[in-house]
Amino acid sequence: MAAANEMITADAIEATEFMDLSRKYRVTGVPKTIVNETIEIMGGLPEKTFVRAVLDLPEDVTEDVTGSGTLT
Amino acid sequence: MGLLSPQDEATLKNHLSVITLPVQLVLFTQAFGGSESGDVAKQILNEIASLNDKITVVEKSFVLDTEDKAKYKVDKAPAIVILSDGIDTRMRMYGAPTGYEFVGLVEAIIVAGTGKIELDPETMKWIQAVDKPTHIQVFSTPT
Numbered sequence: 117m118a119a120a121n122e123m124i125t126a127d128a129i130e131a132t133e134f135m136d137l138s139r140k141y142r143v144t145g146v147p148k149t150i151v152n153e154t155i156e157i158m159g160g161l162p163e164k165t166f167v168r169a170v171l172d173l174p175e176d177v178t179e180d181v182t183g184s185g186t187l188t
Numbered sequence: 189m190g191l192l193s194p195q196d197e198a199t200l201k202n203h204l205s206v207i208t209l210p211v212q213l214v215l216f217t218q219a220f221g222g223s224e225s226g227d228v229a230k231q232i233l234n235e236i237a238s239l240n241d242k243i244t245v246v247e248k249s250f251v252l253d254t255e256d257k258a259k260y261k262v263d264k265a266p267a268i269v270i271l272s273d274g275i276d277t278r279m280r281m282y283g284a285p286t287g288y289e290f291v292g293l294v295e296a297i298i299v300a301g302t303g304k305i306e307l308d309p310e311t312m313k314w315i316q317a318v319d320k321p322t323h324i325q326v327f328s329t330p331t
Binding site: 153 | 280
């Protein structure tokens with residue numbers, strides 16, 4: 117995502133090496149994703165579901181059975 | 189002795205053969221007061237770089253190279269900043285890239301080295317529409 121848009125930065129953090137950060141974000145399981153200090157996403161998700169959660173897209177983003185979606 | 193087995197090296201070399209652009213892996217470590225993982229990260233990066241001549245490792249001091257630290261907005265070490273032909277991809281890895289993080293590192297290198305992002309076209313549309321600063325932090329563990 118970061119490589120696709122210069123507004124986005126992406127950090128992969130080894131949780132056990134940075135315990136202070138892990139405590140700050142209450143990382144009790146991995147993977148755990150934090151977006152702009154406000155959105156928390158637990159676990160691994162399919163691509164579209166994950167991106168939608170990261171970008172906080174509204175629920176009315178639709179997908180068809182082939183996996184291609186449209187913003188409505 | 190290397191961290192990668194000869195078989196792993198052969199597999200990885202094959203994966204990395206798609207790279208056409210120079211990739212710089214800028215590694216920030218802390219010589220004093222830092223964790224041993226900085227040395228592990230350095231060894232891993234050097235082993236990867238030895239498999240493809242388009243990949244280079246640039247070492248920086250987390251303490252002394254303050255200008256670079258600020259430029260890449262690195263606030264902890266060890267840190268790996270991934271550049272594609274000198275351009276910041278905005279992808280960072282913090283900690284030694286072992287286990288799952290290793291897979292993520294290789295994928296990031298391939299994105300940087302090919303300029304190709306393997307995402308669904310519709311997902312890409314959503315991502316490219318982002319117009320405000322978005323900072324994503326993904327926590328993982330080696331196993």
